Amino acid sequence: MKRKLRSGLSVSLLAVAACVALHSPYSLAARDAQTILKETCQGCHTPEADSALSRISHQRKTPEGWLMSIARMQTMHGLQISDEDRRTLVKYLADTQGLAPSETDGVRYALERRLNTVEKFDEQTSQMCGRCHSGARVALQRRPAQEWERLVNFHLGQWPSLEYQALSRDRDWFDLARKDMVPLLAKRYSLDNPAWKKWLSSAPKAEALVGDWSFSGHLPGKGALTGVMGVTADGSDTFKISVKGQYADGTPFNGDGSAILYTGYEWRGNVTIDGVTMRQVFAAQDNAMQGRMFEAEHDERGLDFVAAKQGSSRLLAVQPGYLKAGSETEVTLIGSGLTGKPSFGNGVEVVEVLEQSPERLRVKLKAAANAQPGLRNVTVGTLNGPTLSVYSKIAEVKVVPEFSVARIGGGGGSTPKVQGRFDAEAWGKDADGKPYRIGVFPAQWKVEAFDERAKEDEDVKFAGTMQADTGVFTPGDAGPNPARKMSTNNAGNLKVIAAVDDAGKSLTGEGHLIVTVQRWNNPPIP
Ligand code: HEC
C-alpha cells in the first residue's frame, strides 16, 4: 500500500515537471534524437527493419502524448533519461510521428486543458475507455490494430483491479476491449492516414510565423481583450514572444516569453503576463493561431485566443458582438488587413468610423428601432467571418459552463484550489422563433444548494464563495472541517445562478457546480 501511494505521488510530480518542459525551448547543444533512441530506448525496444524500434515506430501522437509515454517509461519501467534528452525526443517524435491538424480537430479541448468539457463519444467508447481518463486521450493517438491491442493488454497488466471497477465488473471488459474496441479504434484512428502524409509534405516552414500578430481573446469573469503579439525567431522552431494588449475594461495585458513549434503547427508558448506565467496551446496554420492561453498554476483561468498575422487578411472578432435595436453603441473589429468598408447587415447603420488601422476598426453603430432580431454577417471589404447579434429583448440566460467542477485546495496542502469561472450568455429568438446567442452579458451571481441533501449539509456556507459581480467561485480550504457534520471536507453540490438585467427586467439562468477534492494526478492530457 505504501509503495503504491509513493509511486502515485511521483507520477504526478513528474507530470507537472514534464508539462513545464514541453513549453520551453530546448538547448541547441542537445544530442541528436537518433542517438538518444539508440542509447536509451533500444535496450528494451527491439530494432526492426528501416531503423525502426518495436512499439515506438508504430504510433503517432501529439507532443503531450509522446511526453506522457516517455514519462511512463521513467515511472513504470525505470527508464533513465535527462530532461534535455527527453525534450529532444518529444520534439523529434512529435515532428516525425505526430498528428495532422485535421486529426486533432474536435479534441483539442484536452490539449487546451478545458477540463469542464462534457465529451461526446459513443456510449461504448465512453464506458470502456472514457471513465478513467478523457476519451480525447484515445482520440489523439493513431495506431494499427496490433498496437491498440497491446495497449489494451498493457492496461489490464498494469491495473488488474480495473476489472473490478464500476463499468467493468458488469461486463467482460478485457474480452470486449479486444474483440470490439480494438477493431473499432484501428478503423477510427488508424496509423496510416493520407492526411498525415499530406501534412508532412505541405507543412509551412516555421519562419512563416515570425512577425506581428493581432489577437482577440475572452477571459470568463473578466471579459474581452485585444492586442498584438510579436514573434521573433530564436533558433529553429523556437521563438521569442512579446505581448502587448488590453482588456475591454482598460486592464493592461503585457508580457513576454518564448514558444516552440511541434509538428509544424502545434504552438506551445510560455509567457509571463504581469508576473503570472501563462501557457499557450495554439494551432498555428494559414496565418492564424487559435487556442487557449491559461495560467500555469491555474489552468481554469484561461482565455480563448485567436490571432491573425499582420500582413495577411483576416477578420477575427467583433467586440462586443451585440447591439440592441433602437440603440447606439461602439464596437471594435479586430483582425489584419482591415482596409475596406465595414458593413453590419440589415437595420444596422455605421454612424461614424472612430479609428481605422489594418488591425483595428472602431465604429459607432446604430440599430434601427425596428431592426429584425437575429445574427448579421459582419464584413470589412471582402473579409468576413464573425457575426453581430441584434436583439430587442433577451429570451433566455444560460450559465456557461452549464456543468463544471471546482476543487478545494490549500488549507496547508500543496495543491491549490481550482476555481469555478462562469459567463452569463444571453440568448434571443429571431424572426422565425429560432434561438440565437446574443453574447456574454454582465450579471449578478450567487450559489444555492443543488438539492435537499446539499441544503441539509449547508454546502452554500462551506463549499466556497461566489463573487457576485464577476461569476468567479473560490472553493473552501482542503482538509476536514470540524464545523461540518462528521468533520467532513468542504465539498459541495451547488446551483450557480446568474441574473442579467434587460431594461429593468431581471432574467436568470442556472448552472450546476460540483465542488470536490483535489486532482492528485494531473497529466498533460487529462
Ligand atoms: C526499461 C525498459 C524500457 C525502456 C528503457 C524504454 N521502454 Fe518503452 N516500453 C517498455 C515496456 C515494458 C513497454 C510496454 C508496456 C507499456 O506500454 O508501458 C513499453 C512501451 C512503450 C511505448 C508504447 C506505449 C503505448 O501506449 O502503447 C512507447 C511509445 C515507448 N515504450 C516509448 C519508449 C521510448 C521513447 C523510450 C526511450 C526514451 C523507451 N520507451 C524506453 C519498456 C521500456
Ligand code: HEC
Ligand atoms: C481503469 C482505468 C482505465 C481505463 C478503463 C482505460 N484507461 Fe487508458 N490509461 C489509464 C492510465 C492510468 C493510463 C496511464 C496514464 C499515464 O501514463 O500517466 C492510461 C493511458 C492510456 C493511453 C496513453 C498511453 C500512451 O503511453 O500513449 C491511451 C492511448 C489509453 N490509455 C487508451 C485507452 C483505451 C483505448 C481504453 C479503452 C479500451 C482505456 N484507455 C481505458 C487508465 C485507464
